[in-house]
Amino acid sequence: MPQIVDLSIDSVDRSEVLRYMGYAGQEYDPSLDQRIDQAIARAIEVSRPRASIDFFDVETREVRDDGTPVLRLRGTSIELAGHSMEEHMADAVAVGVLAVTLGMGDERELHRLGLTDHVGQILLDSASTTLVERAADAAESLIVAEATRRGLYTNFRFSPGYGDLPLSIQPTILSALDATRRLGITLSPTLLMTPTKSVTAVVGMCTRPQASTRRSCKGCPCFDFCTIRPTGRTCHG
Ligand code: SF4
Numbered sequence: 001m002p003q004i005v006d007l008s009i010d011s012v013d014r015s016e017v018l019r020y021m022g023y024a025g026q027e028y029d030p031s032l033d034q035r036i037d038q039a040i041a042r043a044i045e046v047s048r049p050r051a052s053i054d055f056f057d058v059e060t061r062e063v064r065d066d067g068t069p070v071l072r073l074r075g076t077s078i079e080l081a082g083h084s085m086e087e088h089m090a091d092a093v094a095v096g097v098l099a100v101t102l103g104m105g106d107e108r109e110l111h112r113l114g115l116t117d118h119v120g121q122i123l124l125d126s127a128s129t130t131l132v133e134r135a136a137d138a139a140e141s142l143i144v145a146e147a148t149r150r151g152l153y154t155n156f157r158f159s160p161g162y163g164d165l166p167l168s169i170q171p172t173i174l175s176a177l178d179a180t181r182r183l184g185i186t187l188s189p190t191l192l193m194t195p196t197k198s199v200t201a202v203v204g205m206c207t208r209p210q211a212s213t214r215r216s217c218k219g220c221p222c223f224d225f226c227t228i229r230p231t232g233r234t235c236h237g
Pocket residue numbers: 141144214215216217218220221222223226227228229233234235236
């Protein structure tokens with residue numbers, strides 16, 4: 001049964017917003033900082049970040065007739081196909097699956113600004129992308145905590161469309177997480193999500209530390225949401 005979680009996020013990093021806007025160290029008018037701060041505040045105001053999370057054991061690893069490796073998850077129709085997943089999930093005994101969304105409030109505001117204030121829409125779009133990635137960090141922290149509880153190690157979250165993991169698994173992920181009914185995420189015929197500020201991802205839960213397993217809490221994207229650290233332990237031993 002997927003766990004539905006309301007995520008509390010009250011800030012995002014302005015430099016991340018700039019990065020999504022395409023800035024890479026160029027000079028810019030300092031007044032832009034104020035507009036970005038306003039866009040961040042607006043994104044937080046109109047969004048309702050929520051997640052659906054569940055955990056599935058790895059059931060089988062097979063190779064299809066066309067040579068594509070595929071990993072099946074017990075109790076779902078999710079098939080993680082391709083060489084990216086073969087490598088990423090090599091030591092996984094279970095997989096944490098997440099979907100997060102900012103909800104339709106943010107979507108409506110993006111649409112409204114698209115009709116009335118093009119620059120404002122670009123700013124809110126970048127702020128919202130940063131916010132939904134923060135929401136994914138928060139959801140991922142719950143997967144890391146569950147892995148630690150089971151004595152397992154996590155790797156980084158991997159979304160459909162990265163590497164050779166096809167977008168065509170989106171329907172099975174949303175179905176396994178009941179994300180259309182519980183979070184309101186729908187798919188277009190081309191498999192794009194609405195609200196557009198939504199993210200799905202899988203996280204490997206592995207028997208031994210992975211190259212991407214965190215070695216230190218410093219710089220960890222889950223730091224602000226971590227439920228392990230306050231107990232005096234860490235996910236990295
Ligand atoms: S803050 Fe530390 S313990 Fe928590 S998830 Fe990050 S690395 Fe692990």
